[in-house]
Amino acid sequence: MKSDNDKYIRMTLNERVQHFLLLSSFIILVITGFWLKYPEAWWVRWITVLIGENAFNARSLIHRIAAVAMVVTSVYHIIYLAASPRGRKLFMDFLPKRSDLSEFGNSMKYLFGNSAEKPRFGRFSYIEKMEYWAVVWGTVIMGATGFILWFKDYFFKYISNTGMEIATAIHFYEAILASLAILVWHFYFVFLNPDVYPVNKAWVKGYLTRHQMEHEHPQWLEEIENKESVDGISENREPNIVSENTKPDKKEELTELKTKTDKNKKNELHVGEVKSDVKNVTDEKRITEINENEADKKKEDNV
Amino acid sequence: MEYKIKNIVLGIISICLFALITVIAAEYSGSKAKSTDDCLSCHEDKDLVMDSDGSKKSLFVNPELYKKSAHSIAECTDCHLNYKAEEIPHSADKKVENCRTCHEDSKGLEKSVHVKSQCIDCHSAHDTKKVSELKQEGNANCMSCHKKKEIAKFSSTIHGKKGVKCNDCHGEGHNVKNISRNQVTDMCGKCHNDSKMNFKGSIHHTVFKSGGKNTPVCTDCHGVHTTISSKHSIQSEACLNCHLDEKMFPGTETGSAKFVEQYKTSIHASIKKGDMESAGCTDCHGDHMIDSPDDPTSSTKRARLIETCGKCHADVVAKFKKSKHGVELMKNNEKAPTCSDCHGEHSIKSALLSDGASKLVMADKCLDCHKDGKIPHKNFKGEEELITGYKNSVHYQALVDGNETAPTCSDCHGAHEMELAENPDSKISKKNIATTCGQSECHGKQFTNFEGSIHEKGVTAGNPDAPTCNNCHGNHGIVSKDLENKLQKSRDLIQLCTNCHGSVEMIERNELPTKVSETYKESFHGLANRGGLKEAANCESCHGYHNVRPSSDSLSTIHKNNLPQTCGNCHPGATEILITSKIHLTDLKEDSPWVFWITRFYVILIFGLIGFMLLHNIQDYRKKKKSKTQADNEK
Numbered sequence: 001m002k003s004d005n006d007k008y009i010r011m012t013l014n015e016r017v018q019h020f021l022l023l024s025s026f027i028i029l030v031i032t033g034f035w036l037k038y039p040e041a042w043w044v045r046w047i048t049v050l051i052g053e054n055a056f057n058a059r060s061l062i063h064r065i066a067a068v069a070m071v072v073t074s075v076y077h078i079i080y081l082a083a084s085p086r087g088r089k090l091f092m093d094f095l096p097k098r099s100d101l102s103e104f105g106n107s108m109k110y111l112f113g114n115s116a117e118k119p120r121f122g123r124f125s126y127i128e129k130m131e132y133w134a135v136v137w138g139t140v141i142m143g144a145t146g147f148i149l150w151f152k153d154y155f156f157k158y159i160s161n162t163g164m165e166i167a168t169a170i171h172f173y174e175a176i177l178a179s180l181a182i183l184v185w186h187f188y189f190v191f192l193n194p195d196v197y198p199v200n201k202a203w204v205k206g207y208l209t210r211h212q213m214e215h216e217h218p219q220w221l222e223e224i225e226n227k228e229s230v231d232g233i234s235e236n237r238e239p240n241i242v243s244e245n246t247k248p249d250k251k252e253e254l255t256e257l258k259t260k261t262d263k264n265k266k267n268e269l270h271v272g273e274v275k276s277d278v279k280n281v282t283d284e285k286r287i288t289e290i291n292e293n294e295a296d297k298k299k300e301d302n303v
Numbered sequence: 304m305e306y307k308i309k310n311i312v313l314g315i316i317s318i319c320l321f322a323l324i325t326v327i328a329a330e331y332s333g334s335k336a337k338s339t340d341d342c343l344s345c346h347e348d349k350d351l352v353m354d355s356d357g358s359k360k361s362l363f364v365n366p367e368l369y370k371k372s373a374h375s376i377a378e379c380t381d382c383h384l385n386y387k388a389e390e391i392p393h394s395a396d397k398k399v400e401n402c403r404t405c406h407e408d409s410k411g412l413e414k415s416v417h418v419k420s421q422c423i424d425c426h427s428a429h430d431t432k433k434v435s436e437l438k439q440e441g442n443a444n445c446m447s448c449h450k451k452k453e454i455a456k457f458s459s460t461i462h463g464k465k466g467v468k469c470n471d472c473h474g475e476g477h478n479v480k481n482i483s484r485n486q487v488t489d490m491c492g493k494c495h496n497d498s499k500m501n502f503k504g505s506i507h508h509t510v511f512k513s514g515g516k517n518t519p520v521c522t523d524c525h526g527v528h529t530t531i532s533s534k535h536s537i538q539s540e541a542c543l544n545c546h547l548d549e550k551m552f553p554g555t556e557t558g559s560a561k562f563v564e565q566y567k568t569s570i571h572a573s574i575k576k577g578d579m580e581s582a583g584c585t586d587c588h589g590d591h592m593i594d595s596p597d598d599p600t601s602s603t604k605r606a607r608l609i610e611t612c613g614k615c616h617a618d619v620v621a622k623f624k625k626s627k628h629g630v631e632l633m634k635n636n637e638k639a640p641t642c643s644d645c646h647g648e649h650s651i652k653s654a655l656l657s658d659g660a661s662k663l664v665m666a667d668k669c670l671d672c673h674k675d676g677k678i679p680h681k682n683f684k685g686e687e688e689l690i691t692g693y694k695n696s697v698h699y700q701a702l703v704d705g706n707e708t709a710p711t712c713s714d715c716h717g718a719h720e721m722e723l724a725e726n727p728d729s730k731i732s733k734k735n736i737a738t739t740c741g742q743s744e745c746h747g748k749q750f751t752n753f754e755g756s757i758h759e760k761g762v763t764a765g766n767p768d769a770p771t772c773n774n775c776h777g778n779h780g781i782v783s784k785d786l787e788n789k790l791q792k793s794r795d796l797i798q799l800c801t802n803c804h805g806s807v808e809m810i811e812r813n814e815l816p817t818k819v820s821e822t823y824k825e826s827f828h829g830l831a832n833r834g835g836l837k838e839a840a841n842c843e844s845c846h847g848y849h850n851v852r853p854s855s856d857s858l859s860t861i862h863k864n865n866l867p868q869t870c871g872n873c874h875p876g877a878t879e880i881l882i883t884s885k886i887h888l889t890d891l892k893e894d895s896p897w898v899f900w901i902t903r904f905y906v907i908l909i910f911g912l913i914g915f916m917l918l919h920n921i922q923d924y925r926k927k928k929k930s931k932t933q934a935d936n937e938k
Contacts, residue, residue, distance in 0.1 A: 035834065036830050036831070036834055037830060039830060039833040039834035039835070040833060044834075053835070054835070055835075056834040056835035056836060057835070057836060059834065110926070111919065111922040111923060111926060112918075112922060118926075118930075152874070153874045153875070156874075156879075156881065157879035157881050158881070159881075160881035160882065160883040160884075161881065161882050161883060161884060161886065162883045162884045162895055162897060162898070165884070165888070165895050165897075165898045166895075166897050166898055166901060168827065169898045169901050169902055169905075170901060170905075173901070173902065173905030173906070173908075173909065174905070176905075176909060177905065177908065177909050177912070177913070180909065180913045180916075181912070181913065181916065184913055184916045184917055184920065185916045185920070188920040188923075188924075189920075192920075192924065193923070193924070193927065194924065194927040194928050194931055195927055
């Protein structure tokens, strides 16, 4: 049953959409933000070549649209964490624990010390927790200072010009910190990391392979397998991979799912009904996965 | 015996004398009384007339006048030769030859113009006058024959009024002559010696002597008998008579008829101000002593023009002489302009500086010569400015567009004073230029704002570093403030202020606030401007243009009380401004310690955290690579 090609769900479509919104708004915010601080930079000249001489006039508007997008995504994320069972589990898994400290200590020993034992990471390692909470911290700080700077005319009388200067300074240095953290910390683990090089596709496809699981999250893999041996197939395992041949005709399944999602879409207009939305997203995810598998198969056939 | 003889002789002589006297008396009185009285017995009748060719001719002889006349001793028949009493009318000769029987000497009359005249034409027939009487009678006698209008007016001319007699010019007695053109000058010169001498040195006389037919003598300009002396009548009747004739003066060059004709439209020909008469030919060219234009002493020669024009325009010429133009002209610098170079020669027009057209003409005139000239000091951009830059200026454009108040060269430099900025008393010296530009009808509002500003105080105190109008706006090439490229304009303005407020020397010398330019450029306003936001606040948005004052001044735009209004111009919501630290944070630690420590904190955090991340990942990479190669090797 265990194969290197087994796939384990890392991010659901809903989570991937959140991630995509976060990353796109983040990149736009980084570009449009540093564009203001370094208006004569070489890459700014490329922007004006690409967009036009007056691109700067739209800069602040783009920055604010992206900021709103990021804040809205963050708010949705909080609702998601609170309202869906998967979200609640996610939140609990992200919470720092005492064991993270020993894990970090072991990692230090392994990386910089004499220890030959590689720490075995669970669903989220200290690396990823740092990552996550840095984003939370950064969003709050950047959101707050950015809001003050946006509505400066209103805030001026309460926080004085010194307050504005402080907000400006924090907004700037936090931006540098966040950008460098993403570049050095996050991009390393997603792109340069030899285990996933050239890219960890989980943020696009949503799953990790068994091989990746073994290297990156052995503890988690163990947990899943233990649970599977007790409960049967876990929700973290791609069901179609496990029993490819026993599955009904995919075309049939696809049409069935599509009608289901369409129905859900009609009902999902209410913000409160997160559950149905989550279901809907899972179904949509299923559709994309089926399509992707089809595509993969075709590729293999071609080879 | 002896006694007897004596008596006898005396007696005989007495008898003889008596007899002689008696005979003579009897003879003489008897015959005279007989003829003249006989004639008068008829001819003293006033109504005695005879028919002559159909008209009545009076035959009246006034016996009283006759008896008083020089001929009272002569009998009628002495003159009326071949008189025949029996015939009526009496045939009688009435010829000059009749006079000749007594007056044998003609005294040269044959040679005079009166050779064909009868003696009685001048001397009269019966009331014949003596020479002394004729002299007393004077011109009237001549004019009884010479009845031409021109001559009749003689008595009302200046000559007539001053008692000049015909024969003063035409000769005495029987020697009356016509005067030829050759003789006129000398004839008039008898009385008008100065004019004669002047005239003899003139081009008119020189050409005349060398055979020029049309050149004038005295009478050509002054008239013969109707002598005129008014310059205007001379001008219109005399000078222009010849000098407007294109056959005499062809072409279009100086001296041609066309050239002279320009005078007619000139201000000199038309204007009359109060009692001042307009200027005529002779006012500039002289009257009798009209020189050749090539003569270096000619009144219209370039170098002498200032004297010639100065006869009427003394105040203007006095100013001009002090100007650089005037000084150079008097040094005989050929390039230096004289009156005519700017005002023209015959075509001199009114140079009213309220007239836009003449302002433009002036600019072109000045720039004709100053086309390559540079302004001696560099402008605010650090560039050399050309004098011709004026043509690109907003001032010139305004003139072209019909704004007659816009300035031309003379409005700033003075027309004749032609002052340079180097002259501390000139209108455009550092000290005075603000008042010149700030005349109420020009930039009065801006001047009011400038007054009392810190820049103005510096200028007034004589600080050479302090800026006045031209230091910021430029000299000749003052461009419009309504530049299309607002961003460029904003950046230019920042650069302009930075020229001084970013210069270490300037800051040290004048104790200016430091780092204002750098801190601005790093501020949000500065960054937005650098990025390309044309609305971004620049120096003037807060400090004002002309009314730049320190924040301690209650009239300053950046005084605490005025800041809400100043900031509110761009930030309408910012009605209450809370300022707790400096705006230009020159020393972060001192001016805004919060920002300083936050910055310090973040720098340490960034270096520490990101440094750790880098090390962590490098090590992670190495380990993973190592275990990967190990795994590969095991395989």
